[in-house]
Amino acid sequence: MNQTFSSLGLSERSLRALATEGYETPTPIQARAIQPALSGRDVLACAQTGTGKTAAFLLPLLERLEMTVASGRIRALVLAPTRELAAQIAERAAAYGRGSRIRTALIYGGVGQRQQEDALAKKPDLLVATPGRLLDLMQQGFVRLDAVEIFVLDEADRMLDMGFIHDVRRVVSALPRKRQTLFFSATFPPAITELAGQMLVDPAQVSVTPRATAAETVHQTVCHVDRSDKRGRLVEVLRAERAERTLVFTRTKHGANRLAEQLSRAGIVAMAIHGNKSQSARERALEGFRAGSIRVLVATDIAARGIDVDGVSHVVNFELPHVPETYVHRIGRTGRAGATGRAIAFCDLEERALLRDIERLIGRVIPPWSAPG
Numbered sequence: 195m196n197q198t199f200s201s202l203g204l205s206e207r208s209l210r211a212l213a214t215e216g217y218e219t220p221t222p223i224q225a226r227a228i229q230p231a232l233s234g235r236d237v238l239a240c241a242q243t244g245t246g247k248t249a250a251f252l253l254p255l256l257e258r259l260e261m262t263v264a265s266g267r268i269r270a271l272v273l274a275p276t277r278e279l280a281a282q283i284a285e286r287a288a289a290y291g292r293g294s295r296i297r298t299a300l301i302y303g304g305v306g307q308r309q310q311e312d313a314l315a316k317k318p319d320l321l322v323a324t325p326g327r328l329l330d331l332m333q334q335g336f337v338r339l340d341a342v343e344i345f346v347l348d349e350a351d352r353m354l355d356m357g358f359i360h361d362v363r364r365v366v367s368a369l370p371r372k373r374q375t376l377f378f379s380a381t382f383p384p385a386i387t388e389l390a391g392q393m394l395v396d397p398a399q400v401s402v403t404p405r406a407t408a409a410e411t412v413h414q415t416v417c418h419v420d421r422s423d424k425r426g427r428l429v430e431v432l433r434a435e436r437a438e439r440t441l442v443f444t445r446t447k448h449g450a451n452r453l454a455e456q457l458s459r460a461g462i463v464a465m466a467i468h469g470n471k472s473q474s475a476r477e478r479a480l481e482g483f484r485a486g487s488i489r490v491l492v493a494t495d496i497a498a499r500g501i502d503v504d505g506v507s508h509v510v511n512f513e514l515p516h517v518p519e520t521y522v523h524r525i526g527r528t529g530r531a532g533a534t535g536r537a538i539a540f541c542d543l544e545e546r547a548l549l550r551d552i553e554r555l556i557g558r559v560i561p562p563w564s565a566p567g
């Protein structure tokens with residue numbers, strides 16, 4: 195499927211904005227979701243971060259807003275689970291909406307609301323928000339959603355993981371019934387499938403797997419270890435690698451906490467991030483990681499999804515994922531923008547079969563780790 199952006203029916207203005215961004219061809223999610231969304235259909239999309247999903251919903255959303263006349267009311271709402279993600283979406287809306295007259299406002303919790311009240315007073319067409327602060331502002335009468343024509347729910351599964359599903363339902367109940375809904379989630383546990391079923395009418399269904407290209411640009415090795423030696427070995431490896439900004443993946447939140455504590459005790463500054471942590475704790479960890487004061491972030495897959503940090507030097511799979519695509523997705527966090535990243539997988543005896551599945555997916559055998567010379 196070799197589509198171009200212009201074959202998807204996008205306007206000249208959008209095409210110019212995309213050219214400015216340097217995007218040449220649509221990603222698979224864009225190739226499949228943009229047309230139905232542009233035509234006004236509901237969309238149910240299964241896609242992770244990194245697939246180009248943001249443009250897949252923003253491009254049609256912005257175009258549909260441009261087709262109708264500004265009413266001075268909020269005509270489109272994008273809900274996102276975290277402040278970082280909401281900010282990224284608003285930033286992307288400005289980029290993809292370059293040359294349009296669409297006004298965007300961004301609201302999220304954890305900061306004073308005054309500036310957000312001012313932004314709302316300027317009568318935005320598009321509102322990008324996290325659910326808790328949005329409900330606060332609605333209750334105080336700063337926001338009305340009864341003119342919303344297009345609603346996007348981004349990272350629905352993470353909303354669930356962070357305990358926001360009830361808030362999401364309350365927001366949805368304030369929206370007009372007649373509207374277009376674009377529903378995005380990376381995974382579909384039963385509660386999410388149910389929510390989608392309630393919110394969508396005859397949706398176009400679109401599903402993509404993460405890009406497998408990271409597997410080619412990242413230097414990958416595997417450490418075969420006994421399960422009981424994993425932690426000690428990780429300390430050794432991180433020291434030998436002189437790893438600067440390292441993302442370590444564990445399967446459970448609990449495991450992430452314990453590992454971060456043990457690394458810190460061994461003198462390697464580490465923090466865990468996952469859905470149980472408060473927004474401000476997550477923010478602090480991320481800022482420290484960006485600034486270099488925290489060398490290691492220990493994360494679960496769901497928590498890591500919203501993180502966009504450049505300059506990750508190493509990705510460690512402390513536990514191998516059960517779904518091989520997840521491995522590819524994890525290691526794609528390093529080696530971005532031409533830099534070579536290093537990915538190290540820890541594999542104990544029970545994980546051998548998982549390693550073989552991964553090797554089958556990426557089409558090669560991962561060589562054993564040795565200390566860099």
Ligand code: AMP
Pocket residue numbers: 216217218219220221224242243244245246247248249
């Ligand atoms: P997302 O999955 O929406 O977080 O997007 C992942 C990254 O891919 C972002 O940095 C986008 O700027 C970039 N991106 C999105 N669509 C394209 C495209 N068609 N070509 C090149 N890069 C893209």
